[in-house]
Amino acid sequence: MRVEVCANSVQSALNAEKGGADRIELCSELGVGGVTPSYGLLKTIKDQIKIPVHVLIRPRSGDFTYSETEFEVMMRDIRLCVELGFEGIVSGILNNDFTLDKARTAKLIEASGKMAFTFHRAFDWVKFPLETFQQLQGLGVDYVLSSGQRESAPEGIDLLVELLSKAKQTIVMPGGGVRLDNLALFKKMGFKAIHLSGIKMVQNLSEAPKISMNSIQLLEERAQPITDVETIQKVVTSVK
DSSP states (O other), rough: OOOEEESHHHHHHHHHHHHSEEEEOOOOOOGOOOOOOOOOHHHHHHHHHOOEEEOOOOOOHHHHHHHHHHHHHHHHHHHHHHHOOOOOEEEOOOTTSSOHHHHHHHHHHHHHHHHHEEEOGGGOOSSSSHHHHHHHHHOSSEEEEEEETTSSTTTTTHHHHHHHOSSSEEEEEESSSSSSSGGHHHHHHOOSSEOOOOOEEEEESSOSSSSSSOSTTTOOOTTTEEOOHHHHHHHHHHHO
């Protein structure tokens, strides 16, 4: 089983690699579901990480319905990733009625060239998941990342298994709430890849600041989320 670690920083990526992860999904701002990493982060990761890296292309937090300007930002970011030599792209676009924006998603895939393409958890918002999955397979998507349209992948296991039964060339990758205590479920069901962050909150400040700059409970100024080496080692040992 392939272990993909969602890394939000250079240190997280280094820890994921040290822990034995097969691949990294690189993003920023885990607390909002991830956004496209900066140029500086991309360059530094390319210099320091040897395992394959797939880059999240998401220009902002919130929904997955983008303006033409936002779409152009996404296309430019993909072209940059091609230039820098990354191995994969993680992205996707929906219409405002929660159906797949097939035309513009196809353009993202085309722009990705030879890089692998993962359709991210926007999939968990679509109204017709089985139909959408077949559309994505038709577009040549390599991976679909999903929690089975539930809060966590263990809760969404029924839909994930149904998608797995219909998978041909597209790999169904459970993600969201994947942890050491539920890995056996995905291994037993025959999934070929899993996605997790393996986060451990590492404290930076000795006391809380005067006011919080965060509005999301996951984020805390006293600590930053960094992938934990021991957790990833245990995950890899559990599934290999």
